[in-house]
Amino acid sequence: MKSGGYFILLYLVFHLSLSFSLMAQIPVGEWRTHLSYDSIQEVTSSEKSIFAASQSGIMIYNKNYNSTETIDRINGLSEAGISSIGYSENQQALLIGYHNGNLDLLKNGDVTNYPDLKEHTHYIRKNISSITFRQGKALLSCPFGIAVFDITRGEFLETYRPGMGQVLKVYEVAYDQEYYYAATESGLFYADVNAPDLYNPYTWEQVTTFPQPGRKVEHVATFGGYILISVIQPDGENEIYYLDGLSSATLLRTGKVAALESTGENLYAALTKRILVYSRDLELTGKITNYAGYQPSPTSVLQDSDGTLWIGDGRAGLIKNNGNKAESIIPNGPSGDHAFKMVSAGSKVFTVPGGYNKQFQHAHRKGTINKFSQQQWYNNSFPAKNNFVDMVIDPENHEHLFTGTWGHGLLEIRGSEIVAQYQEDNSTLEPNENQGVLVNNLKFDEEGNLWMLNFGATNPVKFRGSQGNWKTFEYEALRDRQPVEWTSVNNYKWGFFHDSPYLFIIDDSETPSDPSDDRVKITEPRDFNGNSYTDRIYAIQADREGNIWFATDEGVGVDYDPGLIFEKDTYQPNRLRITQEGYTHFMLRDNVVMDIAIDPANQIWFATKAAGVFAYNPESQKMIHHFTTSNSPLLTDTLQSITVNDEGEVFMGTSRGVISYRSKTSGGRENFNETYAFPNPVPPDYHGPITITNLVENVNVKVTDINGNLVYETIAKGGQATWNGKNLSGSRVNSGVYLIFLTNEDGSKTHVEKILFIQ
Secondary structure (H helix, E strand, O other), rough: HHHHHHHHHHHHHHHHHHHHHHOOOOOOOEEEEEEOOOOOOOEEEEOOOOEEEEEOOOOEEOOOOOOOEOOOOOOOOOOEEEEEEEOOOOEEEEEEEEOOOOOOEOOOEEEEEEHHHOOOOOOOOOOOEEEEEEOOEEEEEEEOOOEEEEEEOOOEEEEOOOOOOOOOEEEEEEEOEEEEEEEEOOOEEEEEEOOOOOOOOHEEEEEOOOOOOOOOEEEEEEEEEEEEHHHHHHHOOOOEEEEEEEEEEEEEEEEEEEEEEEOEEEEEEEOOOOEEEEEOOOOOOEEEOOOOEEOOOOEEEOOOOOOOOEEEEOEEEEEEEEEOOEEEEOOOOOOOOOEEEEEEEEOOEEEEEEOEEEOOOOOOOEEEEEEOOOOEEEEEEEEEEEEEEEEEEEEOOOOEEEEEEEEEEEEEEEEOEEEEEOOOOOOOOOOHHHOEEEEEEEEEEOOOOOEEEEEEEOOEEEEEEOOOOOEOOOHHHHOOEEEEEEEEOEEEEEEOOOOOOOEEEEEEEOOOOOOHHHHEEEEEEOOOOOEEEEOEEEEEEEEEOOEEEEEEEOEEEEEOOHHHHHHOOOOOOEEEEEOOOOOEOOOOOOOOOOEEEOOOOOOEEEOOOOOOOOEEEOOOEEEEEEEEEOOOOOOOOEEEEEOOOOOOOEEEEEEEEEHHHHHHHHEEEOOOOOOOOEOEEEEOOOOOEEEEEOOOOEEEEEEEEEEOOOOEEEEOOOOOEEEEOOOOOOOOOOHHHHEEEEEOOOOOOEOOOOOOOOO
16 A cells, blocks of 8 residues: 555656646647737637637637637647638637638537638639628628528538629628628628528619718628728728618718727727727717727727627737726737747747848838747837847857847847947948848857848948957958858858849858958859759758758759869759659759758758748758648748757748747757656656657667666667657557666766656
């Protein structure tokens, strides 16, 4: 009895350890999303919950417990790219519409997908812009009309097409006891709710009682016997009219309208920077011009039965406003879904949302640095700045960093404060016409000097010394050129030019602060027939062996002898051939590759513009992974950036947010002080990989039972190894304690870990 009690106690202690480990990081082979809920595009509710939709996930707020949970691609949704949501009280179901016409139904915690519209080949545009419920049916506003979905039967019935022979885009549908009202790109249309042939375009009539009735009507609502519409003016502003039946129209007000919501006893008009409140006789009874410390940017409003307002906001997440107090509800995550650039520093990951278009014009995104550390996101916003396009982390102090901006020069940041700004008046940086000082691609060298590219400058290569001194490198070959990005290997800097197939290489002759002995070369990659094979280079990266990889609009190339570049008249780097399913082709040919990352085991990861993510082994003989939306939780196949932290977690910046995957590799450590295995103990229902992490790099790993019998052996990938929990015969091991012996290559560093199996 005593030994049994001791075993139970041991199990509980290990179980707590397991829980802590799983909270700290995800297991190998698993995914997690890092989505922003700062921008909420629509809000709806059930009796117990508030549903708030971002572009890629749903936040569910439990009103009874004041708690939140989220649902996205990882745990139920069929995809990202949410365009609308709506809750049916009668059916106790949440409908989620997507930009591509896909439809999910969430009921009793389960998600059912209805892809009929998405897969329909007749329609090109399929965005579901709003969802309206009536008599057990959902009316989906789409670019081709109104798709009718029977919630109980789970099937599409027919399509209503207002427009009298035209195919019109429908933005929103409302109804009263007599009519349906459809807001379309060519005005407001109505039809009898009991008409048997609503699919017939000629059943619908156009409302002509407001000025220029053929204008685009974005929103429609019924309230207090009135019909409310917002009509687009030529300048992009809206006119809000109220129609008394169909006989007359009166202008209520003008302004940019995000939503017209009739809820409770009030009508709410969500406008830029404010919400207007109207009574049932359309008297203005209130204004909301601030909440929870934010200037409003409302997108959706609803009123609860107790009078609480729930507001979806474009910057402040979900707002709960009970009149006396307003609070912003935002689950932990980055402050936005756009990750133009991602950088790893140890286990930390930093992102910036800035950017520029092909013409290198401002993206006008707020100045923000998002940091993932200790399994949490920490977001620093700098309201007076914008367009952060790159950053570099001080290797000695991860709270000290520099960020390059597209207009504000170079910023030096400590913690959450800008401690210095470098522009033309206090550095050698030069402005670019009317765009300000443009700085990107920041790199520290081994002496702590900071290198950068000053886009648009006469001499674009700039240097800030470790003591704060500035220098311009006047390379004639780069004069008035537009270098975009570079990487370093040994004493060479490899880079490429904007919107071109040309590379540049700088040899600093091991005297980085003295340019007098430097060499510069500009060259174009060519195939072995001497022909150019790419029009544009997008990224360049040195791997852990010093090989140079570059990403193009025609796949990738690699130089295994970068030290010989100045000896070559014609530059013919390797275009690797890969054989898959009996077909041999150049690696990633016909793919636009946007970014490259190297993991701790020197595996190469490629982010593409339309084909997802690829990973290859260091020898590039084998494709390890190809993740797409069809075979993984990847949010979209369109990526901008990618990075891998020292724990082997691959962070992927997609057009719809950041998602990560835990690979089998991690960075090596100097010793075994932080080594551990997880899960530990291994519970009976766990059949995933067992990870031994924080190892000295590339150690030999042997697992034995308590009697010394060998169970498993492998070599760590970087600082991490995995075991499937099976013995050499392929059978799952029995309950008991197992020993993990770790030894580096020369035997100078050894360590033993213990792991408990429970069957």
